[in-house]
Amino acid sequence: MQTMSGRFSQFSMAAALLVCTAGLHAQNFPITPGQRATANQVAQTGVPLADLVPNAPDEYTVKRGDTLWGISGMFLKSPWRWPELWGMNLEDIRNPHRIYPGQQLYLDKANGRAILRTRRSADGTPGGTVRVSPRTRYESLADAAVPTLSPQAIEPFLSEALIVDEAAFALAPRIVATQEGRVLLSRGDRAYARGAYSSKDGGKPLSTAKGEPVDYRVFRNATPLKDPSTGEILGYEAQFVGKAELVRGETTVDIVGKDGKVSTEIVPATIDIIFAKEEMRVGDRLVPEPPRELLSYVPRAPTTQIEGQIVSIYGSAVRFAAGNQVVVLNRGARDGLERGHVMALQQSGVQMTDRTDSARTQIRLPNERNGLLIVFRTFEKLSYALVLQVNDGAKVGDRFVNPN
Numbered sequence: 001m002q003t004m005s006g007r008f009s010q011f012s013m014a015a016a017l018l019v020c021t022a023g024l025h026a027q028n029f030p031i032t033p034g035q036r037a038t039a040n041q042v043a044q045t046g047v048p049l050a051d052l053v054p055n056a057p058d059e060y061t062v063k064r065g066d067t068l069w070g071i072s073g074m075f076l077k078s079p080w081r082w083p084e085l086w087g088m089n090l091e092d093i094r095n096p097h098r099i100y101p102g103q104q105l106y107l108d109k110a111n112g113r114a115i116l117r118t119r120r121s122a123d124g125t126p127g128g129t130v131r132v133s134p135r136t137r138y139e140s141l142a143d144a145a146v147p148t149l150s151p152q153a154i155e156p157f158l159s160e161a162l163i164v165d166e167a168a169f170a171l172a173p174r175i176v177a178t179q180e181g182r183v184l185l186s187r188g189d190r191a192y193a194r195g196a197y198s199s200k201d202g203g204k205p206l207s208t209a210k211g212e213p214v215d216y217r218v219f220r221n222a223t224p225l226k227d228p229s230t231g232e233i234l235g236y237e238a239q240f241v242g243k244a245e246l247v248r249g250e251t252t253v254d255i256v257g258k259d260g261k262v263s264t265e266i267v268p269a270t271i272d273i274i275f276a277k278e279e280m281r282v283g284d285r286l287v288p289e290p291p292r293e294l295l296s297y298v299p300r301a302p303t304t305q306i307e308g309q310i311v312s313i314y315g316s317a318v319r320f321a322a323g324n325q326v327v328v329l330n331r332g333a334r335d336g337l338e339r340g341h342v343m344a345l346q347q348s349g350v351q352m353t354d355r356t357d358s359a360r361t362q363i364r365l366p367n368e369r370n371g372l373l374i375v376f377r378t379f380e381k382l383s384y385a386l387v388l389q390v391n392d393g394a395k396v397g398d399r400f401v402n403p404n
Contacts, residue, residue, distance in 0.1 A: 046113035064101045080299040080342035099146045160240035163379045169222045172285040184279040192268040205250035206269035213288035214246040228309045228397045234381040243275040298340045307401040320393025329383045343400040345371040
């Protein structure tokens with residue numbers, strides 16, 4: 001007899017294979033050799049019961065709105081050890097990015113170890129073999145898989161946040177004029193833009209030629225992001241204000257003067273404002289719209305020791321970061337940070353006077369863990385991270401280290 005869990009498991013894998021074969025919503029969600037090695041090891045032995053949370057459920061049905069982070073936190077004390085949770089169920093979940101609402105998870109505890117399965121045996125205990133009849137059902141599940149994190153928490157920053165170096169921002173095309181001398185631009189307005197001043201600067205004019213971008217994001221003055229310890233400028237964060245569409249490219253016209261001499265005049269490109277987060281103005285910069293990324297984040301601790309500090313908190317009026325807020329870190333790809341790395345926030349120990357000491361010695365209390373964050377976008381020297389948990393608000397200068 002088929003069980004619901006068996007049918008869901010077989011259907012999910014078959015549908016995922018069908019989607020991949022058809023090439024629909026092609027996604028490149030890599031599983032690193034380290035994650036697979038960890039999963040294979042845990043799949044053989046399970047995890048110690050001591051690594052489970054005290055109230056880990058014996059069974060759980062995946063629901064819409066669940067995240068992999070949340071599910072792993074239901075079973076493990078350290079949610080970033082997701083590869084081990086995946087490994088506990090390696091036979092049925094071959095790709096941690098392919099878990100769907102409706103799948104059932106059963107926790108099997110024996111001999112001091114725990115193994116997570118997606119089906120029960122005929123006698124009601126976890127495990128066993130479930131036989132299912134072949135069937136075909138056409139349905140795209142590419143967008144139905146349970147995400148690692150809540151998409152609403154990070155999607156705005158994937159489309160809006162931009163870190164550039166000073167030279168790249170200076171060469172970005174810019175709005176140079178508006179219709180009828182308007183000071184501010186909003187959705188539906190038309191404006192005019194130019195690329196770099198000359199090819200010698202490394203830029204080129206805006207063009208609608210085949211293969212050239214026509215969709216642009218509009219950014220305002222870039223704010224320097226400085227390392228809290230060294231003062232080094234690690235990059236510039238540009239303020240997203242809207243989107244524009246290139247209607248006509250830049251051209252030049254030859255003008256014959258009264259003296260018969262020919263001069264060349266530049267005709268700037270024409271753009272239409274198609275989305276306005278804030279009103280735009282002359283001087284704002286244009287950056288080509290990047291292709292939409294379909295990303296997944298497998299929570300994990302870095303394999304090497306990484307530590308650093310918070311450079312800034314996203315949002316100019318925000319001083320302390322709470323849960324589900326975004327911070328900028330002073331470490332990036334060059335330092336080994338990757339998407340999905342979970343880091344522990346530390347609260348600096350307070351300096352105080354030892355009043356029990358007659359010499360009134362100055363002491364500093366040890367740093368204490370203040371929460372967790374996960375890296376979701378990296379640049380060369382900087383990264384964006386989402387605060388997952390925090391006890392006291394995180395602030396600029398707070399340190400982060402590998403989680404224990």
